[in-house]
Amino acid sequence: MRPPSSAAPATAPTFDTSGTVLFRVWHPSPHTATSRTMRRYGPLYRLDHHPPGPTTTHAPDGPTVWYGSASLETGVHETFVRGADTVTICAAHRVSAVVIDSPCPTVPLDAAATRQRVGVPDDIGDDLGVDVDGYATTQAWARWLAGITGVDAARYWSARHRARTDRRHGINTVLWREPGEWREVARHRLTDDAVWAYVAVALDRAGVAWERMPRCGRC
Numbered sequence: 001m002r003p004p005s006s007a008a009p010a011t012a013p014t015f016d017t018s019g020t021v022l023f024r025v026w027h028p029s030p031h032t033a034t035s036r037t038m039r040r041y042g043p044l045y046r047l048d049h050h051p052p053g054p055t056t057t058h059a060p061d062g063p064t065v066w067y068g069s070a071s072l073e074t075g076v077h078e079t080f081v082r083g084a085d086t087v088t089i090c091a092a093h094r095v096s097a098v099v100i101d102s103p104c105p106t107v108p109l110d111a112a113a114t115r116q117r118v119g120v121p122d123d124i125g126d127d128l129g130v131d132v133d134g135y136a137t138t139q140a141w142a143r144w145l146a147g148i149t150g151v152d153a154a155r156y157w158s159a160r161h162r163a164r165t166d167r168r169h170g171i172n173t174v175l176w177r178e179p180g181e182w183r184e185v186a187r188h189r190l191t192d193d194a195v196w197a198y199v200a201v202a203l204d205r206a207g208v209a210w211e212r213m214p215r216c217g218r219c
Helices: 072-080 112-118 136-146 193-206
Strands: 021-026 066-069 086-090 094-100 105-108 153-157 171-175 182-189 209-213
Touching (some): 066 072, 072 171, 072 193, 182 193
Parallel strands (some): 105 153
Antiparallel strands (some): 094 182
16 A cells, blocks of 8 residues: 655545444443543554554543444454454443534545545555554555544445455444544443344354453453
């Protein structure tokens, strides 16, 4: 994937993602107290717009990032389908449904016309090569995109949730600025009867074995 080679445009096509349900698979930690906790340190992962350099905690008023998926299945793939043959899911793992109520201008990078108009690579979101080469190039693009006036987020194809024919399938959203108003409308433990069947089927389809444990290494 090529890095940005020119200045970002003054504007970019956006749509308002407010009212859309986003699914967040997460594990409580000192840095993640709630499903809506924005991460203030980085850069760590794909399309993380934190400044390049050591992964450290930045100033409270510095960049923040948050990821959500368009479906529970995509959230499960993003969290657990990362090359391991077997994953551990503990009683602390949760899935939350989050809705943004205030305007949130989002660049639809899942749309080919937008990628072409803005000038970003076609595989900006779903290139699994980053597992080998690192996320630095996608992070450079995130800083480039997040610097465009009026852009708060981006929607992109999931690299980890593909259709069985290897077509693009899952959709993610990354927030670069915290919405003025957003709320959690539902929350379950992944091991709850209400959602566990969906989690197990998603992992089975991905060819990943699972084990349920009372606690995991993150607890």
